Amino acid sequence: MKLKVLVVAGDGIGPEVTAEASRILRSVAELGGYEFEFREALIGGAAIKAQGTPLPQATLDGALESDAVLLGAVGGNEFNSLPPDKRPEAGLLQIRQALGGFANLRPAFAHPALAANSPLKPEVIDGADILFVRELLGGLYFGEPRQWDREAGSAWNTMRYTRDEVIRVARVAFELAQKRRKKLTSVDKANVLEVSQLWRATVTEVAKDYPDVTLDHQYVDAMSMHLMNTPRSYDVVLTENLFGDILSDESAVITGSLGMLPSATIGGQVNLYEPVHGSAPDIAGKGLANPLGAILTAAMLLRHSGNLEQDAAAIETAVRKVLEQGYRTADLARSEKDKKMVLSTQEMGKQVHETLNEIIDRRQAMHAV
Numbered sequence: 001m002k003l004k005v006l007v008v009a010g011d012g013i014g015p016e017v018t019a020e021a022s023r024i025l026r027s028v029a030e031l032g033g034y035e036f037e038f039r040e041a042l043i044g045g046a047a048i049k050a051q052g053t054p055l056p057q058a059t060l061d062g063a064l065e066s067d068a069v070l071l072g073a074v075g076g077n078e079f080n081s082l083p084p085d086k087r088p089e090a091g092l093l094q095i096r097q098a099l100g101g102f103a104n105l106r107p108a109f110a111h112p113a114l115a116a117n118s119p120l121k122p123e124v125i126d127g128a129d130i131l132f133v134r135e136l137l138g139g140l141y142f143g144e145p146r147q148w149d150r151e152a153g154s155a156w157n158t159m160r161y162t163r164d165e166v167i168r169v170a171r172v173a174f175e176l177a178q179k180r181r182k183k184l185t186s187v188d189k190a191n192v193l194e195v196s197q198l199w200r201a202t203v204t205e206v207a208k209d210y211p212d213v214t215l216d217h218q219y220v221d222a223m224s225m226h227l228m229n230t231p232r233s234y235d236v237v238l239t240e241n242l243f244g245d246i247l248s249d250e251s252a253v254i255t256g257s258l259g260m261l262p263s264a265t266i267g268g269q270v271n272l273y274e275p276v277h278g279s280a281p282d283i284a285g286k287g288l289a290n291p292l293g294a295i296l297t298a299a300m301l302l303r304h305s306g307n308l309e310q311d312a313a314a315i316e317t318a319v320r321k322v323l324e325q326g327y328r329t330a331d332l333a334r335s336e337k338d339k340k341m342v343l344s345t346q347e348m349g350k351q352v353h354e355t356l357n358e359i360i361d362r363r364q365a366m367h368a369v
């Protein structure tokens with residue numbers, strides 16, 4: 001098993017959390033006898049400082065030559081006065097577009113040990129385990145024409161999808177549902193929007209190829225309410241770009257902290273893996289960042305680019321165990337008891353690393369019997 005990974009740590013807490021995620025990946029490679037090759041490249045503010053551009057050509061070339069890209073986060077207050085196309089965030093948008101991933105996967109999982117961290121009642125979120133599949137390259141964010149005509153005092157955007165764009169992302173969602181609880185909820189606004197009518201008709205057509213998956217359709221407004229009332233009733237949720245942006249952020253309340261959320265963008269030339277959070281300049285360099293979102297992102301990398309399901313699941317189990325043992329980073333510590341168990345970024349990474357090694361050792365010992 002060979003895997004070429006480009007690590008683009010970026011800014012703020014990006015380097016801190018990707019260091020822990022990389023450590024986990026190296027350990028999986030060593031214990032599993034896999035050949036992972038890691039390279040590092042600059043992006044965002046770090047690249048602006050070193051090379052005057054948020055996405056140097058060498059980074060883009062390195063990304064396109066890799067099997068997977070692991071990104072930390074970009075952005076920093078010192079760059080806020082730059083024009084939008086020169087800012088660190090421009091580098092992120094450019095790399096996402098160049099890699100061509102159209103399906104953004106965002107799991108929202110209720111960790112039992114963190115039930116008290118969610119504003120929702122524990123009995124509501126208990127057992128919630130949702131995978132959002134958000135279309136990432138179409139819809140309102142990219143549709144033309146778009147304009148703000150200041151003189152006329154009018155502005156417009158265009159929500160547009162082609163049938164093929166819907167088919168390709170729907171197939172990703174159905175295939176993922178087949179590997180999970182075989183339930184897919186497609187979200188649209190077909191009672192009002194023609195684009196949604198195309199979306200619904202196309203998803204219904206694609207569903208015929210996946211008879212083992214139960215499909216239902218929900219309007220986005222109703223869905224935003226059901227998601228908070230009955231999060232447990234969802235398995236895979238398929239949505240277009242704008243609805244997915246909003247609903248997947250809403251679902252973050254199930255998990256309880258931004259620092260816990262992983263993501264993967266797949267379907268393009270090279271898959272891109274990044275925790276959902278930003279560069280968190282307020283806590284950067286202090287060892288306060290929660291590395292678990294980045295570590296769970298590493299698990300997604302193994303699952304979707306390495307086809308290493310067992311190792312991905314082992315990382316997720318290690319994270320769960322460490323949380324069950326009571327270990328917390330500062331963002332997760334709510335109670336007095338939690339506050340006594342607060343670890344730094346590195347210490348949390350080490351804790352997961354040690355637990356993971358035990359899990360893999362035990363698995364290998366069982367295989368050897």
Ligand code: NAD
Pocket residue numbers: 013017072073074075076077089092258259260274275276277278279280281282283288289290291293331
């Ligand atoms: P943010 O996600 O960086 O931080 C929001 C809040 O959550 C902060 O209080 C931060 O301390 C906390 N937080 C975030 N990640 C955490 C972690 N792993 N552990 C503990 N606490 C964590 O969002 P923001 O403050 O709106 O943006 C800061 C910068 O990041 C901006 O420049 C923004 O443009 C950029 N940004 C980048 C990305 C990305 O690279 N994908 C995403 C969002 C924001």
